[in-house]
Amino acid sequence: MKAQSFPLTKLQPVEIVPANWRDTFSLHQLEKICFPLDSWPLFDIIAALTFPNMVRLKALDGDHLAGFILGDYRPFENTAWIASLAVHPDYRNRGIGAELLEKCEKQIKAPRVSLSVRISNDAAIRLYKRNGYRVVSNWPKYYNGGEDALVMEKDL
Numbered sequence: 001m002k003a004q005s006f007p008l009t010k011l012q013p014v015e016i017v018p019a020n021w022r023d024t025f026s027l028h029q030l031e032k033i034c035f036p037l038d039s040w041p042l043f044d045i046i047a048a049l050t051f052p053n054m055v056r057l058k059a060l061d062g063d064h065l066a067g068f069i070l071g072d073y074r075p076f077e078n079t080a081w082i083a084s085l086a087v088h089p090d091y092r093n094r095g096i097g098a099e100l101l102e103k104c105e106k107q108i109k110a111p112r113v114s115l116s117v118r119i120s121n122d123a124a125i126r127l128y129k130r131n132g133y134r135v136v137s138n139w140p141k142y143y144n145g146g147e148d149a150l151v152m153e154k155d156l
């Protein structure tokens, strides 16, 4: 899909606020741009925006969705998972991913947070390591196309 283009307001600070079901369409669009191989079906996005025990935050530049994060607290595992984190290509490399991650961690009510990431996703792996995540395992052929996942974890 062609990346959505935004007006030249991208150097304005973004606002990080809670997301909800009204964001379904824009989040689905951004997901497809950021995860061309792994984007979620619409139903999964609706579920993530409505189910309990989820932290959902969005980064807004005015009315434009610049990024989002979904944190999924699983009480039976005593762990939260970063279910998704994405920043629109026009808004990358200015700290929005790190800010979304930090704010999500602050709202997560679990002693530990985990995530999985494609082993080739250097930008994301650097972001997670810089923010205190360590690699704890590898899930072979986890992703579409057969790529391995790194599983990373951080104690909160």
Ligand SMILES: CC(C)(COP(=O)(O)OP(=O)(O)OC[C@H]1O[C@@H](n2cnc3c(N)ncnc32)[C@H](O)[C@@H]1OP(=O)(O)O)[C@@H](O)C(=O)NCCC(=O)NCCS
Residues within 6 Å of the ligand: 034, 035, 085, 086, 087, 088, 091, 092, 093, 094, 095, 096, 097, 098, 099, 116, 117, 118, 121, 123, 124, 126, 127
């Ligand atoms: C991974 C992802 C969320 C990172 O988002 P981001 O907003 O670019 O992240 P940040 O800006 O916090 O950090 C990215 C880089 O910008 C740098 N940076 C942050 N603020 C900066 C600033 N003000 N000026 C210059 N560089 C800056 C960071 O140091 C970092 O550099 P590095 O990659 O060399 O270590 C984004 O690339 C993305 O959406 N990718 C596609 C989806 C994806 O892979 N999600 C993760 C799935 S597990």
